[in-house]
Amino acid sequence: MGAFRLAVLGWTMVMPSLVLAQVGGVFDAADNSNSLDGKPAAIVVADINNDNHLDVVTANADTASVSVITGDGGGFMGWWGRYDAGSVPMGLAVARFDDDGNPDAVVSNGNMSALTYLKGFGEGTFEVTGDPIMLPGVCSLDPAQACNSDLPQAEDECTAAEKGECTAVAGPGAIATADLNGDGLADLAVASAGNSEGDAKVSILFGRGDGTFTAVAPMITGTNSPSTPSTAGVLITDVNSDSRPDVVAANSGSSNVSVFLGDGAGGFGARIDSSVGVAPTAVAAADINEDGHPDLTISMLDGILVLTGDGQGHFTAGASAGAGNTPNGVVLTDVDKDGHVDALVSNNRSSDISVLRGNGLGGFGPARSFVADEEPLVIAAGDLDEDGFPDAVVGARNYQNAFYLPVLLNHGAGRLLAVEDLLIGQAVAATAAGDVNNDALPDLAVIFGSGADSRAQVFLAGSDGGFVVTTPVATGEYPNALALADFNRDDKLDLVTTNNHSDNVSVLLGHGDGTFDAARSSATEPKPLACAVGDFDNNRIPDLAVASTGEPGAVSILLGNGDGTLHSAATVTVQNTPLALAVGHFDGDANDDVLVANFGSNNISILLGNGDGTFRTSDPLYVGRGPASIAVLDLNRDGADDFAVALANEPQLNVAVYAGSAGGVTFWLSIPAGDTPSAIVARDFDGNGRPDVVVSNQVSNNITVLVGTNSNRLSRLGSVTVSRQPKTIAAADFNGDGRYDVATSNYAQTSMNVSVVNNSGAAAVLRADGNGDGRRGAADLVALQRQLADSDTGRPEDAGGGSFAAAPGVDANGDGLITLQDARATVTRIFLGS
Template sequence: MTINDIDNHRHLMAVVLDIESTDDESSIIRENIDVQSQHSIIVLEDSKSNDRQDVKFDDTKIENEPIYKLNDYEDINRDLIAQTEKVADKTNINCKQHNERMVDKTHSAHNRKLTKTINIDKLDSDPIIGYAQERLLPLAKACASLCSIIYDLSFYVQKALHETPEEPANELTIDESAAIRLYTMEWEEPHRSLYSELNHTLKKESRENLRPYFKYLKLLVTALVKLPCVPPLTIWRGVTKNLSAEFPPGTIVTWWAFSSCTTELTVLESNMYLGNTGARTLFSVEAINGRRVRDHSCFVTEEEIILLPGTRMIVQSQLSPATDLYIIHLKQVIPEDVLLEPPFEGALLYPKPKYYWYRKKRFVIPLCLIAILSIAAIIISSVLGTQFGSKIPAYRCTDPNPLSMSSETGQSPIYVLSGDFNNDNKVDLAVLNQVDQSIDLFYGNGQGTFPSQITLVTGLTPLSMIAADFDHDQNIDLAVTNQIDKTISILYGNGNAAFLTQTTYTVGKRPRSVTTGYFSNNHTLDLIVTNYNDNTISVLLGTDDGSFQLQRTYPAGKGPRSVISDDFNKDNNLDFVVVNQGENTISVFFGNGNGVFGSYLRYAVGESPDSVIAHDFNNDTILDLAVANYGGTTISVLYGNDEGTFGFQVTFEAGNGPNSIIASDFNNDGQEDLVVANWRDNTVSVLFNNGNGSFHQRQTYATGATPSAVIAADFNKDYRMDLAVTNYDENTISILINNNSGQFESQIRYATGKKPRNMISNDFNNDNKADLAVINEADGTIMLILGNDDGTFQARVPYLLKKTSSSIASGDFNNDNKLDLAVTNTDNTVSILLGDTYKIFQISMSYATGINPTSIISTDLNNDNNLDLILVNQDDNNLSIFIGDGHGSFQNSTTYDVGKRPISIVSYDFNHDKKMDLAVANYDGKNISILFGNGDGTFESQIMYKSGTNPCSIISIDLNNDNLMDLIVANEGENTISVLFGNTNGTFQNQIKYKTNKGPCTLLPGDFNRDMIMDIAVVDKRSTIVELLFGTSNMTLESQKIYPTGNWPCSAISNDFNEDGKIDLAVINRDSNSIFIFLNTCQ
């Protein structure tokens, strides 16, 4: 059995640690080994020599040799590997070229030799104390007493100091950081390095020989203790011997030297390291106080974890997953006695313990629950037993899914799952769109319909996903495999239909499927990913905060495509099953409960298997497997045995190209039935279980083009399982309601038409919910998106326009209590669209404007209670006034001069005379125009105020809470905003500028952080972000918060979309044809 496959991309560092010392000429070559990632793999080797021209493993037997300390495996006891040619001149030493700290070497006769005893743990060894009383000295002085012991030490001290940055990471001093760097350095051959001599001395029983090192130890341990402890995790070491007899479970182990380890189990098959033949032992260490030293190491590309001297562990278990391969599981414990004295008062060698109430009661609570449930079960069974003297026959449905209805998705939907993503106790759907590289979230209404949808961004070419609560916040999160990126994306949910920006983790080539479970039995969810082109499986162990450790990989069959997990051998540890599409098999891997998996078993299935599920189909309380065989027309069922093995496959007919399979009781007979999506004949097949695990009765239902995935859930809350199917080639999903109940409306996704140019928000259908109207420049449409009260939207209604439009406003122009629309057109007209009861807009009339109308608003300018229109004509340097008659018609325009290329306009009664005034941003004039109204629809001549360069958006708010309106201007040409505070007479003070990101183009006011002070949202189109500038009590703006948007965000609105009393944001992205909704989560 191979231990791992290597993805030839980058340098992987391997470490060889020795068991015994010999005087033979065995040696280790140094080379660059291209593998997937740069991580240190520790392999304990058995020869020590300074000749490094080739690798020879010592075959000397050790059965009759006495035992000695574990850390005597490594006279050098440090990670990382050798690579490059022999260094000829020490002045050309580059510490990034070779690393031998983890390569255990046998020295020739004139050098020190290791003892030939292997002592697992000498409990009577003296602790490492006394060094802490030394003064903390600069590195050069701390090493002065070692110059007579270690060859040319002063040269390497100066080199370490020279290579240390002026501001080291982790707030270490230069000398502290350099002390770690010096420890990681390799010496010019044949001389032994500092770490080699130090660790050799640390492992001696007598501490007297350690005294010359005290000053350096003080500095080194101080530096290491200042580094944060990495979260509890499993790290690895290895040795090319069978040490299982020396490490029975329960054995106490102490490592007295500084021990370097790796977080990733990617052991090379080459004989240079563990190889794939001969006796090999891996140590799996549950570490609690490791320190990551990469930021202070000579080897900046290597992920090295150091354990401090005096690390005590207990052997937990042993596993032999293959011939001559042994895994020993060690768990670090905090020793009762001091083994390593802290370097200074208050220093923490171990992380502070955390206490949780449920841990204190973790035994009491389950026992109480069991007792309560037992009593309840007795009472219920007694009552039911007296009420029913005979068994009522179960209702059996023969046609559970007669109806199919479709809704739009993104391009090439490839995967679908269900869950309550917005915490409304209703089933929602998540659809993965491969070409769009997006996820569509369809929010259910509890009636079997999905009237709303949100789009989330993933990595390149997403293929599969799962939903789970990874960060323990009671909200559903998502994990998505990205084929081209070779990553998995984690999107953390916040419980109100929104997800945080994705976090990605590297896996293998072309990841296809992902599953989750508690594989390490530590109450944190872990992930398993199939890597199709690598023929490997990636295991990512989870942490308490919802993040994941770096992957460990295991070999699989050819073309691993899908994966599921369950406890197949009933040992209370999760196992997993992988479908190997390239060789028509499945592989079953057995877990040992600490996130490590041993040997696997393979079983033949049908042609090109695509997916697999596990259920007890024949009612024998043992899990069985069902596999969809994409290359043919069948599914394979493998019935399970008690020990986790499976019998030969039994095949049943499905449709043509079965590629997705699920199980549930669809006909209410108490048996698990099967549903299969058939890619090539555009159907789903329902196979009913006859009670003994066979599936001969089959019904077929039409779907959309090329169904790619199917799930089951109760969408309409009638206690019957319904179906949802993604249709890959027509960008839809199909809903099949069980038993003819439920209706479906067209779903809406947040895609828009081509080149959305502008957008407004209002209640267009009189349901007291905020809706959206989007104008799409390139395809000449307006899109109306009706809102729910949870921040999602119901239906998209596109309206075809006769002209290309650029700006939009809304209002009840004909006083019929229904909202109407006004749009500016590129043919220098403005069109009026009157709304009706049925949410339909009819174009009533168009009016001539000036040249290039670009911005339009509506308000009552002449106090007649009828809405009027104001728009700016960019190429005429003026604005047009259209006075409304209250019946949907408008008088011909009156124009007023403003500055150069007016682009944005706002209205308000700035001088408190109860007459509407106007403020205009002039893009080429570096100014704004103020026009005071006369109350009859006419205006005084403009008054100008300076702004920044290329002002492109203007809003009015009371920013400083003085009951006077202020003006805020976005200056696109210089990446600033200008604030002009208002005076009581309608004039404005000189501008105050604030820096923004690139291309501020839209401004939105609101109290976004709910502190009773107005804030500003700025859309920066060139930075593709929205930034929030929070107002303060001293009339300033500060504390930016940045949110990413789509490409070229050009328009935005603010409103309370989910009726929670908080201001939300909606941004349209012109070049990515999308809308982004930002729901406010402030308390």
């Protein structure tokens, strides 16, 4: 079925916080339309209602319940119900534990040393049946050898030594199920974390086939650390290839794995420990190196580690691979159906799921990570849309402390239908889009770091939706804004950053292959914080406006010399804390004007260009509390530039639009976005020829989509979750499919990444089809030349409004602008055919 889709005007509707449904354009996002009854501690994918479609069951620790969400076989999950499950459910197993043929469930109750049995009725419902299943303690003497006197204590003739001391099993958690004793009935292995009074253990319970169990003395798995519960996970697999199930426990407290070899009749051998050197948070088993012996993969603090099995029950540390921030779950499956085992990893603090493709040799390739929700807690996999590829399903918590079940459908080739995170490793201050390697695809540039470690880095886009990472290059100290433009007029994009601590801007001249020269600096006013490119002296050489937050706020105008250097032409005093700039034409003439968002003064300064690098000012325009970002667009389709402002401190109507004209700027509309808007960008995202707006929201950790309507208004249609604290936003057609995508730079220390949101459902434009005839040829170069006769730059959605009509495909490289760089991209696409 693809993405969760709700047909409302052709875009995607949030249901309730993550997924966009089809309304004329669809961004790729996980389906998060199903809420959970509480905090998920365990998750299982199985056919609960006997309809031959996979469903999902979660154990919810804080509400003493299990949730059942049924599947339709097309990837859509529908809420079914909530069922009591005893106190603090921490582990979950689903199997046919009685003889009626319906799936049942067993949960571990973390605070009562017991399990709860839930009988299934075959249509998706459960009911607690019988008394709690108590887990046996560990005794210093075998019960058959102990005195066990039943006399009253005063008359008890047994000594303490004769009785034997028993310690209760504390903190039961993870559960695995299989037939351990060969009787054809489902049995249980239950991991218990232990506490200060006893070590961690695995308890074995043999099923009787009627929903009851016979427990045997538990097996100690490792020395417990009170601050770090020892057993993080348990699984049942045949580690020594004797066709008999064995039990494996991953021990966080003792940083090892314990193996108990089974004899097939319910007995187990002595514990075999293998040190791994790190504290595992979860464990999974599969033959990763394809030698015929099961291997293990554990999740740990900063990635995953393969433990290679020798077929005798011993494991040695093998290849490791990075994932997201704080992995807490791992599933092994063949994600791309190439015959090799791959890994799905849930990352608790970076809000995403990592896909690591296996090489069949015992290792994994680099991770691709996809946003699930604010805080993934548990993960499972299954073919939920029945297309032959395993999908990921996650129990997660959002920023409002509500719990949901994101479903990330599998596109194959290691890509999930979801927002993708590009790991940077440091908090990302800003991002910008442009074709830096001249391959007709826009790339992503980011800045990060501080002091001598301040850097810019480029991610080169590929037509498959992936990116190639380049080597970071040094900038000035504490870069906080960047832009891309051809400052030395060599038809290769250069990069410029504002550097807050060194009070300057750095220009890095591009080589046209994704690499850059060393930075050249030009001084600005104190504490530069934002920049925007324009042609302020009408010589067709890019210039730069720089906003500085010193006292008072100021905008420096740096004119380009055409060789990559800049010279200061003017400084204009503005209001308090100028955070953002935008360039457009707001007074009816052809000169570039500059808008300044004064965050501390709640207003906009309008600097009207004279065409010679100087500006005249007017009274500031009050726009609302906390203007943080500006996007230029022609919303009312009158040929004059309008602008939209993101208002970070307005709780409700936090996007305001103002219309420009020769007579001045007037208020047009206001509309709600998300919680604390941080950045705003305008493009024709739904492909209907009208500008739309996407807003990043720093507290709600999402983007909001506002689409342009036939009545020249904006309509709020939904939101898509990205990683934490999106700070800036860029939009371009990164995968070259004719639709504008979105990227956010995420500033939280737990994220340290860029989220890329692919647009997969809008009407596609044929890039380099400048005249709109559905073909590529020399006539399209003529259309581009005529479009640029009016101006050196323009917007594709306005292509038909100048002296010569063109089509949106005139934006040949998909960067969202019509510039001379599109000439090279047009030629590239004509001759390469893509």
